[in-house]
Amino acid sequence: MPVGDYRIKEIRKVADGIFRLAFAGNMEAEPGQFLQVAVGRTHDPLLRRPLSIHDCVDGEVVLLFHPAGRGTNLLAEKKPGDSLNVLGPLGKGFPLPAGQTAVLVAGGIGIAPLFYLAKVLKGAGKEIVFLAGARDTGSLYIPPELPALAADLRFTTDDGSAGRRGLVTEELPAILDRIKGEVYACGPLPMLREVARIARNSGVPCHVSLEARMACGVGACQGCTVAAVAGDWQKYKRVCVEGPVFGSGEVIL
Amino acid sequence: MPVGDYRIKEIRKVADGIFRLAFAGNMEAEPGQFLQVAVGRTHDPLLRRPLSIHDCVDGEVVLLFHPAGRGTNLLAEKKPGDSLNVLGPLGKGFPLPAGQTAVLVAGGIGIAPLFYLAKVLKGAGKEIVFLAGARDTGSLYIPPELPALAADLRFTTDDGSAGRRGLVTEELPAILDRIKGEVYACGPLPMLREVARIARNSGVPCHVSLEARMACGVGACQGCTVAAVAGDWQKYKRVCVEGPVFGSGEVIL
Amino acid sequence: MNAVDLSVQIGRLKLKNPVMPASGCFGYGEEYAPYYDLSRLGAIVVKGTTADPCPGNPPVRLAETPAGLLNAIGLQNPGAVAAAAKINKLGALGIPVIVNVAGHSTEDYCRAVRILETESTASAYELNVSCPNVASGGMAFGTRPETTAALVKKVRALTDRTLIVKLSPNVTDIVAIARAAAEAGADALSLINTLLGMAIDIKTRRPVLANLTGGLSGPAVKPVALRMVWQVTSAVEVPVIGLGGISNADDAVEFMLAGATAVAIGTANFRNPYACPEVIDGIAGYLRHNGFASVTEIVGLAKKERPGGEHGAGKTDYCP
Amino acid sequence: MNAVDLSVQIGRLKLKNPVMPASGCFGYGEEYAPYYDLSRLGAIVVKGTTADPCPGNPPVRLAETPAGLLNAIGLQNPGAVAAAAKINKLGALGIPVIVNVAGHSTEDYCRAVRILETESTASAYELNVSCPNVASGGMAFGTRPETTAALVKKVRALTDRTLIVKLSPNVTDIVAIARAAAEAGADALSLINTLLGMAIDIKTRRPVLANLTGGLSGPAVKPVALRMVWQVTSAVEVPVIGLGGISNADDAVEFMLAGATAVAIGTANFRNPYACPEVIDGIAGYLRHNGFASVTEIVGLAKKERPGGEHGAGKTDYCP
Ligand SMILES: Cc1cc2nc3c(=O)[nH]c(=O)nc-3n(C[C@H](O)[C@H](O)[C@H](O)COP(=O)(O)OP(=O)(O)OC[C@H]3O[C@@H](n4cnc5c(N)ncnc54)[C@H](O)[C@@H]3O)c2cc1C
Ligand SMILES: Cc1cc2nc3c(=O)[nH]c(=O)nc-3n(C[C@H](O)[C@H](O)[C@H](O)COP(=O)(O)OP(=O)(O)OC[C@H]3O[C@@H](n4cnc5c(N)ncnc54)[C@H](O)[C@@H]3O)c2cc1C
Ligand SMILES: Cc1cc2nc3c(=O)[nH]c(=O)nc-3n(C[C@H](O)[C@H](O)[C@H](O)COP(=O)(O)O)c2cc1C
Ligand SMILES: Cc1cc2nc3c(=O)[nH]c(=O)nc-3n(C[C@H](O)[C@H](O)[C@H](O)COP(=O)(O)O)c2cc1C
Ligand code: FES
Numbered sequence A, B: 001m002p003v004g005d006y007r008i009k010e011i012r013k014v015a016d017g018i019f020r021l022a023f024a025g026n027m028e029a030e031p032g033q034f035l036q037v038a039v040g041r042t043h044d045p046l047l048r049r050p051l052s053i054h055d056c057v058d059g060e061v062v063l064l065f066h067p068a069g070r071g072t073n074l075l076a077e078k079k080p081g082d083s084l085n086v087l088g089p090l091g092k093g094f095p096l097p098a099g100q101t102a103v104l105v106a107g108g109i110g111i112a113p114l115f116y117l118a119k120v121l122k123g124a125g126k127e128i129v130f131l132a133g134a135r136d137t138g139s140l141y142i143p144p145e146l147p148a149l150a151a152d153l154r155f156t157t158d159d160g161s162a163g164r165r166g167l168v169t170e171e172l173p174a175i176l177d178r179i180k181g182e183v184y185a186c187g188p189l190p191m192l193r194e195v196a197r198i199a200r201n202s203g204v205p206c207h208v209s210l211e212a213r214m215a216c217g218v219g220a221c222q223g224c225t226v227a228a229v230a231g232d233w234q235k236y237k238r239v240c241v242e243g244p245v246f247g248s249g250e251v252i253l
Numbered sequence C, D: 001m002n003a004v005d006l007s008v009q010i011g012r013l014k015l016k017n018p019v020m021p022a023s024g025c026f027g028y029g030e031e032y033a034p035y036y037d038l039s040r041l042g043a044i045v046v047k048g049t050t051a052d053p054c055p056g057n058p059p060v061r062l063a064e065t066p067a068g069l070l071n072a073i074g075l076q077n078p079g080a081v082a083a084a085a086k087i088n089k090l091g092a093l094g095i096p097v098i099v100n101v102a103g104h105s106t107e108d109y110c111r112a113v114r115i116l117e118t119e120s121t122a123s124a125y126e127l128n129v130s131c132p133n134v135a136s137g138g139m140a141f142g143t144r145p146e147t148t149a150a151l152v153k154k155v156r157a158l159t160d161r162t163l164i165v166k167l168s169p170n171v172t173d174i175v176a177i178a179r180a181a182a183e184a185g186a187d188a189l190s191l192i193n194t195l196l197g198m199a200i201d202i203k204t205r206r207p208v209l210a211n212l213t214g215g216l217s218g219p220a221v222k223p224v225a226l227r228m229v230w231q232v233t234s235a236v237e238v239p240v241i242g243l244g245g246i247s248n249a250d251d252a253v254e255f256m257l258a259g260a261t262a263v264a265i266g267t268a269n270f271r272n273p274y275a276c277p278e279v280i281d282g283i284a285g286y287l288r289h290n291g292f293a294s295v296t297e298i299v300g301l302a303k304k305e306r307p308g309g310e311h312g313a314g315k316t317d318y319c320p
């Protein structure tokens, strides 16, 4: 069902600035797809908020979010038992890699869709390298199941308080030299640019999950566009239907 | 403190279309005064809602309300433990009667301030006749403490499903003939008009508690006016500061 | 459950109910087709279409405001030829298809209409005259009665299809412009388009929208839209399609009581994909509950039932 | 905690901070005095005052709308003589007292100002030129540049006190009117007054307000107000007091980044009696947090920092 009221089963803070929200429901979703979540029932805030599917198992769907503004702050105040109105799953998710190996690069809250992707890839028998970066140890969230999914899991923090010190992208060139796996990235725009550059240099395909302010989430308003590389009159692509996952060569990051 | 966040202790439906909400707090309030209650924290609904003080004891304040529209419907969804932002007590309450007896006439949710008035009058050693009217037995709410406060307590329902059948005002002329008590009324406008007319005929003072749409609740916006009888340029009085309780001769009902 | 007649007439269009999506908020219908049977709609209004393809504005194109939405899409559309193909597909729904037409100059508008006349089976045009960057000295067609009338006359001469003119609310005297459009041959008027607004990001200290300003829509604008519908329907005879902030059947009924013959729903679709069919059902419910046999009975009723019977645009605030 | 300079200059008025309550939303100050020390305000703006006492409109005078408020108070006020007594009491606060002045006709305005000149110690006048029921053929002073200019000139000749002109947003071209007011001698401009709106009760099927239409204020109108402040401050030199939907310090900062030298707060007081002092503290916090030494540094900064440096009113929506 594309619009539904679901019951919140659990909501808790799992790291500095990261909440995990699980609601009861059955959905068939591809990794990389998102939900349009209504944070309230009055006219303010007016719009739904796009949030990636972080996990989707039998009878339960999980979101992972950073309270970034009015809407997500209101969402963080929800309690178990509250009802959550959701539209989705929406959008185009991550394609499976052509080869055996996938390199997943998550910056901050970018781990949200990539965890679910890792689960699905593992189910498909792929080998996973997972790079996760965060500001510091407090804001680093590694889902408990993740270590079992990734053959190689590495953390980076800006301040070195957990894992390697530095940027999550720094190890990527060496890894790609070694394994030539397909790259999947979600995180802040500067990170995505860097990942795309490294993948291009290494000659491997790269899939990025983009964010944009959205109104409809279904392709009707044309509000969520990103500049496309293709040369026809259609200079812009809609993140909500042509994305949120794009090949890094399709869009101008 | 004139604006405060209070914790809701209890909220429950006590009759058809009547909710009782108790919150933890200490207030010094006169019967007839009201609170400006914020029903949400976003910009919609924008304004506070005026609700009479239904009871006010050590450490607890009680509201009694009818979910009449968007704001009060949202209020009815609150749960114990939720916080409630309140401005008040505001307005001019009921004056004590000059004599020994008071006749209180409540129509529907009009019982909200009159119950607290009965308590205070009883404390001041006054004798109370209490007439309460409702549509039917389901929507009639008699606070459990009320029978002990009123020397004479009578109910009326439109359909006769509880108490006498008919309008709450029908017995009033006979009662006033007998006891000449001062009259206090709260309820729908047609009822107030009728009460005022009967009191005038009986030659007893009559105090009515009025409703008006309010914005500020403190006298600043001049939005909540009622037509005044006084003949100067000031044709209108502000319900929030000159009222909500008026002598029935002061205003044009 | 007694049947109520929901049908209304807009120019030559017979609508089986008075509810349609607003232009630019429903694409060319494709996106909402998975949610319900679009043939339930009274009509369908498609995205603003220009003679040539138009890439639209760079992002950021959206900003949420209190109970409102600012947008600066910039008329992204594939141009009249490609749009015609999409429009013709909608013909299968068996409901009127209204094409919102936009342009830079009189010639632009006329060219778009000429293409659509030959290439498309559209039932009606909705002229979007609130575009400010036009040939006539930078002033929008829709902000002056004379320019509005001149454009409407030109387009009127090109088509026998129903011609609706969609008015901009960013004007001092909406009635003067409505009159000009009606006298120049418009069969109906749509109001309102968006209010010009702006948002600034206090972190970056720059306007949120790449276009700087954008159009404000959603519940926030409803009181302004309703006032304009009241004023215009008090002054002109042609039917008015009311829109601006309608999100449920109660809002739609308000517009019809104010004088609108039909209503359109824009921003509300984004929150609730079922907004249109829910409004249709809700209007029917309101009519049944209040004993009306036909929706036309409530059109303008707030004027008729008013004691005193003064049907004008009303006195205004801040006056002794 | 480093000190920041919050002071701004409006005409001859030196304000210790840029925050004042909006006219009509703060009475003559008495009502909010119990909540905080009013001398904390940058200035105080009192209710619209007319030469003669004015009873105002009959009820219903208020209607809540999504994130907005419609009001049709109708300028209830005790007249200039009685108001002067209240205004003079406010002198004890030691902050500028600005009197909002309204009237039916040029003569009305002038008479009010003449009374206030002799009877009151007011620091400044804010001419409310958005009253539509006036002598000049039913058109509001504030909706035409010529009538605005003529009125401002007349009043300018009567006083050396600071003269602020408060503009109506219900116009096609706010810049033309702002220019006319400035050229006619206004020391500063206030914008915006309320947007004309309406609400209909679908149960009674009548307009909610006795006056039929009312003025829309509150967060709903903020994007429109901000756009007008941006446009006007891009075109005229006199300082602008920005208002319309400001409910917290972030909103106030948005207006100042758009070009407002000071801000006024109306409807927000009703929800939060402490709105004004909270905005003062919040602006100071923003400046400190972002390393600004003086509030004047952020005035118009959203124009200056914009790459490309095009400082005009911006392109507008719905154009290819
Ligand atoms: C497809 C998609 C998937 C997403 N998945 C997640 C997720 O799993 N977890 C998560 O925490 N966040 C996710 N986001 C981002 C999330 O949608 C925004 O953080 C959220 O909408 C902000 O709403 P707000 O009301 O809290 O903030 P606002 O007060 O509206 O804005 C706060 C700040 O966030 C920016 N912003 C607003 N909307 C968006 C947006 N749609 N995308 C990016 N920035 C925005 C604004 O520029 C502003 O600076 C996703 C976004 C998209 C488009
Ligand atoms: C001094 C005072 C004390 C009050 N005490 C109580 C009380 O103890 N219990 C209680 O249930 N109600 C009380 N009311 C009425 C209560 O304030 C309104 O029912 C409430 O504000 C309606 O808000 P809403 O959002 O639910 O309805 P809305 O959706 O805003 O309106 C629903 C309907 O109620 C009407 N209405 C809106 N505001 C008011 C108002 N302020 N007064 C009267 N009618 C209004 C509207 O005309 C509309 O028809 C009191 C009102 C006042 C002025
Ligand atoms: C994203 C978006 C795109 C729009 N595009 C158009 C358009 O192409 N042509 C047009 O006439 N109006 C356009 N509008 C205006 C709407 O049709 C409508 O007039 C306005 O949004 C008010 O209605 P609402 O509050 O129901 O959205 C657009 C509005 C939005 C929100
Ligand atoms: C109840 C009320 C009364 C008002 N009275 C006046 C007035 O007398 N004179 C005036 O110029 N503006 C008056 N206004 C308009 C406000 O001063 C202000 O311009 C408008 O409300 C927008 O600001 P806000 O959104 O912060 O309220 C009034 C507004 C309200 C809500
Ligand atoms: S959010 Fe509307 S098209 Fe993407």
Ligand code: FES
Pocket (backbone or CB within 6 Å): B213, B214, B215, B216, B217, B218, B219, B220, B221, B222, B223, B224, B225, B238, B239, B240, B241
């Ligand atoms: S509600 Fe503002 S004066 Fe009474």
